[in-house]
Amino acid sequence: MNRPELEALLQGALDDTLTPEDRSRLAGMIGESREARERAAELKQLAGLIDSLGPADAPPGLVANVLAQVSHRPYTVRSSTFQRGITVNKKILFGLAAAAAVVLAVITYNSNPPATEGAEATIGAAQRAQAPQIAPSDVRLGDTSAQDVLQTETFDAIMKDETLRTMLQDPNFRARLQDVELRRSLSDDSIRRALADPELARRIQDQALVRALDSPELMKKFDDASIRVLLANRAFADALRNKEFRTHLARNGVAAALAGGAFQRALRDRNFDAALRSSRFAEAMARGQQ
Amino acid sequence: MLESDFLTNYFMRRVYFSSDDEDLALVRQSLAGDPEAFGVLVTRYQRVMYTVALRMLGNSEDARDATQEAFVKAYQKLATFDTSLRFYSWMYRILVNECLNLNRDRHPEDALEIDLAGGGSPFDSAVAEECREQIQMALLRLTPDYRTVVVLRHFGGQSYGEIAEALAIPEKTVKSRLYTARQQLGELLLGWKETGKDEDR
Numbered sequence: 499m500n501r502p503e504l505e506a507l508l509q510g511a512l513d514d515t516l517t518p519e520d521r522s523r524l525a526g527m528i529g530e531s532r533e534a535r536e537r538a539a540e541l542k543q544l545a546g547l548i549d550s551l552g553p554a555d556a557p558p559g560l561v562a563n564v565l566a567q568v569s570h571r572p573y574t575v576r577s578s579t580f581q582r583g584i585t586v587n588k589k590i591l592f593g594l595a596a597a598a599a600v601v602l603a604v605i606t607y608n609s610n611p612p613a614t615e616g617a618e619a620t621i622g623a624a625q626r627a628q629a630p631q632i633a634p635s636d637v638r639l640g641d642t643s644a645q646d647v648l649q650t651e652t653f654d655a656i657m658k659d660e661t662l663r664t665m666l667q668d669p670n671f672r673a674r675l676q677d678v679e680l681r682r683s684l685s686d687d688s689i690r691r692a693l694a695d696p697e698l699a700r701r702i703q704d705q706a707l708v709r710a711l712d713s714p715e716l717m718k719k720f721d722d723a724s725i726r727v728l729l730a731n732r733a734f735a736d737a738l739r740n741k742e743f744r745t746h747l748a749r750n751g752v753a754a755a756l757a758g759g760a761f762q763r764a765l766r767d768r769n770f771d772a773a774l775r776s777s778r779f780a781e782a783m784a785r786g787q788q
Numbered sequence: 789m790l791e792s793d794f795l796t797n798y799f800m801r802r803v804y805f806s807s808d809d810e811d812l813a814l815v816r817q818s819l820a821g822d823p824e825a826f827g828v829l830v831t832r833y834q835r836v837m838y839t840v841a842l843r844m845l846g847n848s849e850d851a852r853d854a855t856q857e858a859f860v861k862a863y864q865k866l867a868t869f870d871t872s873l874r875f876y877s878w879m880y881r882i883l884v885n886e887c888l889n890l891n892r893d894r895h896p897e898d899a900l901e902i903d904l905a906g907g908g909s910p911f912d913s914a915v916a917e918e919c920r921e922q923i924q925m926a927l928l929r930l931t932p933d934y935r936t937v938v939v940l941r942h943f944g945g946q947s948y949g950e951i952a953e954a955l956a957i958p959e960k961t962v963k964s965r966l967y968t969a970r971q972q973l974g975e976l977l978l979g980w981k982e983t984g985k986d987e988d989r
Contacts, residue, residue: 556834
């Protein structure tokens with residue numbers, strides 16, 4: 499066995515960077531070599547320890563404190579570093595500015611005060627060129643990314659899954675899925691297994707669970723394995739505290755749909771978040787067709 | 789079974805962030821004078837940034853200050869944001885610098901804060917807390933270079949490429965630092981046999 503190669507593959511496995519060929523090679527090594535199995539176990543244990551520290555909740559008021567501070571600290575726009583999408587327009591505008599300057603010089607030289615209508619327009623362009631800030635109207639939040647999702651196989655798969663589509667029609671559910679931590683938890687393998695538990699829908703409605711959500715003591719005493727997995731994940735436990743979210747999960751097939759391939763592919767799509775915020779996506783879910 | 793368990797857990801693990809285009813749109817809105825747009829960015833990234841700061845510094849008060857100051861500095865420098873970077877990579881760069889500045893004159897033991905919150909019996913809580921304390925202490929014993937990559941990878945959910953972007957170092961260096969950081973953590977926490985610490989392994 500090649501020890502450096504094993505180490506590289508194990509580190510890659512920890513960091514989810516292996517190709518299918520690498521995975522197959524690593525699986526072979528782990529299957530054949532006791533040393534490889536032991537090293538894999540060591541690394542798994544270490545990663546588990548590190549990850550056990552888990553995420554921390556930001557302190558209350560952090561956003562307000564930041565916004566209170568920035569409101570007193572004006573910023574300066576230096577458009578030279580903010581290039582995407584405006585470089586060509588800027589050149590044109592500087593050209594117009596130069597033209598306006600020539601026009602102004604001619605007007606001044608000839609002592610001919612009344613400016614023509616065309617000159618006013620040019621001067622206006624020059625003034626705009628001197629203030630290269632991007633107007634709110636220039637911004638189309640998430641439209642491009644959402645469109646990207648609407649054209650994917652992932653989207654087709656969602657549309658074909660009636661349970662998923664119905665679930666994503668609910669604006670509250672879409673809003674909840676905008677939480678990056680919740681999406682991360684939904685892609686976690688242990689959570690997926692818990693969601694695929696056919697008994698989950700019944701247990702999610704158990705009043706004992708509802709009580710446990712507000713009590714760390716009761717949470718620890720919950721004996722159902724799937725529920726324990728869900729409660730152990732902070733983001734998922736937070737979501738479960740919402741009655742509507744629990745109601746969704748209790749509906750027939752919803753939990754399994756969340757664990758299923760179509761939804762998991764959507765979670766892996768970097769534009770899914772934008773789609774969740776997009777009115778076009780919402781309309782498509784409501785219409786039931788692209 | 790060990791191999792299937794290992795492969796399942798770690799091949800499937802992924803962390804997702806919001807769309808770069810959406811972040812960029814919010815940056816543009818902020819630059820156009822919409823403070824609420826910047827508030828959306830802060831809200832979106834406050835938890836993960838605070839977590840990274842907490843693991844870098846080991847102290848909630850310092851972590852809060854570092855996170856807050858990093859966002860304020862980001863706002864002040866927003867016009868210089870290079871859009872070839874991801875917004876959160878740029879934020880991490882600012883945050884890590886802030887943490888390193890705060891940490892520079894500290895001894896790791898001085899920074900560690902013991903969090904006594906949590907459920908279970910007092911015995912369970914004490915054991916769990918001691919375990920967390922040891923892990924955090926081990927992180928603090930790493931040199932800043934190693935600590936930063938392991939924190940960004942495990943708590944920031946960043947890929948090699950994203951860490952490289954945030955720290956302005958080659959991906960190869962990220963990998964070797966991560967390897968060494970894990971090796972040192974294994975030695976500190978699990979008694980692994982000490983190996984060479986050559987970063988250019």
